[in-house]
Amino acid sequence: MAANVFRFEESWNLPGACVDDVYDVLSRGELLPLWWQGVYLEAERLDGAGDPKVGDRIRAKARGFLPYRLRFILQAAELTPPRRIVVTTTGDFDGRWTATLSQKGDGTHVDLIWEVIVQRPILKLLSPLLRPAFAWNHRWTTPRGELGLRRYLAQRAV
Secondary structure (H helix, E strand, O other): OOOOEEEEEEEEEEOOOOHHHHHHHHOOHHHHHHHOOOOEEEEEEOOOOOOOOOOOEEEEEEEOOOOOEEEEEEEEEEEEOOOEEEEEEEEOEEEEEEEEEEEEOOEEEEEEEEEEEEOOHHHHHHHHHHHHHHHHHHHHHHHHHHHHHHHHHHHHHO
């Protein structure tokens, strides 16, 4: 695998969350800064309003722990309510994000796969040297997303 290619697999468990509610939040990229606070800094919907549909695009800016920001476009590639969301990305990294949702007891289980190719020139150049740091940076963001989503869903339920 090239040094600038990454694959991350994670699972989130969201106790007390209905799979329909989780799907509704995850399928709306413009909500990312509201629940994944401190990581997603901006998310601007580029295509219309209303319910998400395949082809919709979001312009996003995000950060991790390391001192750089990433800019990219998210595009809905597959939306299968309430079970599966696939999003492609282009920009500082190209990739594919897949979320598979299932009801588990009184909550929702989400399996996530992030496949990315770093394209930003300086980060791509440094990938062979900093690959472990880039992977650690991703792992720093993930628990913040799970915790933020739990909090956001709990607030919406009130």
